[in-house]
Amino acid sequence: MVVASGKGGTGKTSMVSSFAALTNAVFADCDVDAPNLHLILKPEITEKMPYEGMEVARIDEGKCIKCGECERACRFNAIENFKVIEEKCEGCGVCPLVCPVDAITLHKRVNGIVYVADTRFGDFVYGILSPGEEASGKLVTMVRKKAQEIAEKKGKDLIVIDAPAGIGCPVISSIGGTDLAVIVAEPTMAAIHDMERILKVAEHFNVPTVVCINKYDINEEQSRKIEEYCREKGIEILGKIPFNKKFTEAMVEGKNIIEYDEELGKIIREIWNRVEKKLGERQKEKT
Amino acid sequence: MIITVASGKGGTGKTTVAVNLALAIEATLYDCDVEEPNANIFIKADLQKVDDVKLMNPVFDLQKCTFCKKCAEFCKYNAIAVLSSDVILFPELCSGCGGCKIVCPYDAISEGSRSIGEIYHGKNGIEIYQGVMNVGEARATPVVAKLKEYVKKDGISVLDAPPGNGCPVIETMHGSDFVILVTEPTPFGFHDFKIAYELAKKLDIPAGVVINRYGVGDDSVEKYCRDEGVDVLMKIPYSREIAELYSKGIPFASHIPEWRKKFQELYEVIG
Numbered sequence A: 001m002v003v004a005s006g007k008g009g010t011g012k013t014s015m016v017s018s019f020a021a022l023t024n025a026v027f028a029d030c031d032v033d034a035p036n037l038h039l040i041l042k043p044e045i046t047e048k049m050p051y052e053g054m055e056v057a058r059i060d061e062g063k064c065i066k067c068g069e070c071e072r073a074c075r076f077n078a079i080e081n082f083k084v085i086e087e088k089c090e091g092c093g094v095c096p097l098v099c100p101v102d103a104i105t106l107h108k109r110v111n112g113i114v115y116v117a118d119t120r121f122g123d124f125v126y127g128i129l130s131p132g133e134e135a136s137g138k139l140v141t142m143v144r145k146k147a148q149e150i151a152e153k154k155g156k157d158l159i160v161i162d163a164p165a166g167i168g169c170p171v172i173s174s175i176g177g178t179d180l181a182v183i184v185a186e187p188t189m190a191a192i193h194d195m196e197r198i199l200k201v202a203e204h205f206n207v208p209t210v211v212c213i214n215k216y217d218i219n220e221e222q223s224r225k226i227e228e229y230c231r232e233k234g235i236e237i238l239g240k241i242p243f244n245k246k247f248t249e250a251m252v253e254g255k256n257i258i259e260y261d262e263e264l265g266k267i268i269r270e271i272w273n274r275v276e277k278k279l280g281e282r283q284k285e286k287t
Numbered sequence B: 001m002i003i004t005v006a007s008g009k010g011g012t013g014k015t016t017v018a019v020n021l022a023l024a025i026e027a028t029l030y031d032c033d034v035e036e037p038n039a040n041i042f043i044k045a046d047l048q049k050v051d052d053v054k055l056m057n058p059v060f061d062l063q064k065c066t067f068c069k070k071c072a073e074f075c076k077y078n079a080i081a082v083l084s085s086d087v088i089l090f091p092e093l094c095s096g097c098g099g100c101k102i103v104c105p106y107d108a109i110s111e112g113s114r115s116i117g118e119i120y121h122g123k124n125g126i127e128i129y130q131g132v133m134n135v136g137e138a139r140a141t142p143v144v145a146k147l148k149e150y151v152k153k154d155g156i157s158v159l160d161a162p163p164g165n166g167c168p169v170i171e172t173m174h175g176s177d178f179v180i181l182v183t184e185p186t187p188f189g190f191h192d193f194k195i196a197y198e199l200a201k202k203l204d205i206p207a208g209v210v211i212n213r214y215g216v217g218d219d220s221v222e223k224y225c226r227d228e229g230v231d232v233l234m235k236i237p238y239s240r241e242i243a244e245l246y247s248k249g250i251p252f253a254s255h256i257p258e259w260r261k262k263f264q265e266l267y268e269v270i271g
């Protein structure tokens, strides 16, 4: 299953970190652009793998005759004044093709790292993309593959994925092929707008969805709008979580809410029970 | 003057700062968060489509093609599969690099295009441009690149960057005169803020910090800024009034005049 939100900062990671205390699954942080789950799970790293995504072009100044062919051919505007702007280069391989004097070569670069770790809640896999890199979808896939491997090895039948914000490549890679997407929404106009877009993405990839409303009491009118929208679309609402500073306090102490506050923990516990029930239903449908 | 408002972590109040700043100093606002554009929820302009974002896509002429597989072998994005009598393109994977067309020895590839997003423009008090990536598309960067073609050379432009620290964020920041990093004083906010700050440094763009929801969390952000010599430009306290205005899509600086003044002063400091 995957926990996603469209808009960032709706409390997705806090929720996943709480789920970790409630189930014996493999957890995977696929928010490779800005991973946060490890800040709560405090992993002890057992394995570290470099992620080599796209290569980068390099121009040999000694050979270059400054003809400008490469600059004209690069569709990513990654060459300026006969120099490669590494942050913009995709490693697409076009410039070496067009250079008349073979002055350009492609080089490997480490675009990120995948970590396998133990935590106080069990197995955890996460990826960190080097700042400014693209193609994080591939890194997400690498994290998911590793999580799958561990699940198979340890005989665990559930993987819980923390998805990135947005609806692009890494989000698609996080959601695609999962059995359930839990969307964490917030009752603000902006978050509702984003929730609608992420629900469309899940629909596009045939992933069933359920919704949780976080901080529902900061605007009860907007919360009702979310409920109405979901009712119309036949999407179940698994629970509503009130706004409470204790969620932030727990985060500051590096704990999840289950560990920090019994009463609020109970709300998350109930949501988790419903998620489990949903997953059970999905399992039955599939077999 | 081009000012990018970025954050690393999503949901820290980046759009709030971008919108309130643009309104206070009457700048043109560019919503570069093309996966989830939100700024116009607050500006409420009547948006008109002004452009399509197109990506080059190869078109295969099966009459000329000998199924030699050169194109598929070249493509770094695995976007082409050559079968014994057909060539299949996976359009979402194609970056539009144009390489396959160059390598094809039989001139069997021509240049088609595919729309991956749209650019909108509107005005309500201030001008706003917005990029929107189509649902199901994977590549936000070309949409940002297209949107940036509309950034005016004169006047003040405020760019609302996407969350994260990836390629679309670089594309947004690139060429800016100043980056405002919006963060919240929590471990998550701090962690992602540091990465975003490194990014601005790497691109050699001066940066300052706005701490949102000041009062919740801890003082790790402030301490870091003191140690690194980064200016804290503004602290927005956590307030139920601001949160409620936000949830309704109302920019708080147009509602609370002293904040309007504070945003103007912020601009004086960086401008």
Ligand code: SF4
Binding pocket: A056, A057, A073, A074, A075, A076, A077, A078, A079, A084, A088, A089, A090, A091, A092, A093, A094, A095, A096, B097
């Ligand atoms: S490898 Fe591709 S993206 Fe990089 S500089 Fe060459 S043409 Fe441009």
Ligand code: SF4
Binding pocket: A059, A063, A064, A065, A066, A067, A068, A069, A070, A071, A082, A098, A099, A100, A101, A102, A103, A104
């Ligand atoms: S194509 Fe080759 S020779 Fe021409 S400018 Fe580029 S690197 Fe230099």
Ligand code: SF4
Binding pocket: B060, B064, B065, B066, B067, B068, B069, B070, B071, B072, B082, B087, B103, B104, B105, B106, B107, B108, B109
């Ligand atoms: S390189 Fe050209 S001829 Fe060869 S398979 Fe591709 S399209 Fe066909």
Ligand code: SF4
Binding pocket: B056, B057, B058, B074, B075, B076, B077, B078, B079, B080, B093, B094, B095, B096, B097, B098, B099, B100, B101
């Ligand atoms: S244009 Fe580039 S990415 Fe697209 S199919 Fe051709 S080689 Fe692959």
